[in-house]
Amino acid sequence: xxxxxxxxxxxxxxxxxxxxxxxxxxxxxxxxxxxxxxxxxxxxxxxxxxxxxxxxxxxxxxxxxxxxxxxxxxxxxxxxxxxxxxxxxxxxxxxxxxxxxxxxxxxxxxxxxxxxxxxxxxxxxxxxxxxxxxxxxxxxxxxxxxxxxxx
Numbered sequence: 001x002x003x004x005x006x007x008x009x010x011x012x013x014x015x016x017x018x019x020x021x022x023x024x025x026x027x028x029x030x031x032x033x034x035x036x037x038x039x040x041x042x043x044x045x046x047x048x049x050x051x052x053x054x055x056x057x058x059x060x061x062x063x064x065x066x067x068x069x070x071x072x073x074x075x076x077x078x079x080x081x082x083x084x085x086x087x088x089x090x091x092x093x094x095x096x097x098x099x100x101x102x103x104x105x106x107x108x109x110x111x112x113x114x115x116x117x118x119x120x121x122x123x124x125x126x127x128x129x130x131x132x133x134x135x136x137x138x139x140x141x142x143x144x145x146x147x148x149x150x151x
Contacts, residue, residue, distance in 0.1 A: 019075035023100060026068060030104050034113035046113070065120055066127030073097040073128035077135045090132045097128040 009017075032049040041053050052060050077093035101124040105116040 015079045019072060019079050022068070022072045022075060026072070026100070026104055027107070030108050030114070031111055033111055036113070062119075062123045065123040066130070068127070069097055069101060069124040070127035070131035072100065074131040074135050077132055081139070087136075090136055094128055094132055098125060101125070101128075 029049070033046060034049060034051070035046040036051070043050055043052050045051070050060075051057060073093050073096075076096045077089050080089040080092045080096075082089070098121075101121055105121060108114040109116050
């Protein structure tokens with residue numbers, strides 16, 4: 001291959017690849033066992049999973065849920081987006097994100113020291129909904145307006 005040749009990536013992979021990559025990363029993360037060390041006063045690792053002392057573990061992990069599932073929702077929205085899709089892309093992305101979140105929680109029941117959590121699903125939903133709202137706002141702002149109309 002010469003330096004002038006381009007590698008072409010199929011359209012479906014450009015659209016769906018980033019969302020599939022996040023799903024794979026979430027699956028690997030959920031596969032990490034959690035082994036508590038009672039009384040630990042510093043960050044320690046249980047496999048590849050960091051465990052934070054005190055209330056920090058809750059704050060960091062739930063923020064991570066919101067960020068990860070928000071990113072997944074935005075990437076699914078991007079994959080589903082077509083001209084005129086608007087709400088249907090957002091609703092499809094939210095549904096797809098939550099289906100994946102439920103499957104992830106069920107998967108965690110098979111991992112040592114992990115369990116399914118409705119609280120995690122709530123944080124996943126909030127992160128996904130906020131991300132889709134942000135995508136919708138940006139797409140409306142960027143959409144061409146008919147002549148003479150204000151935003």
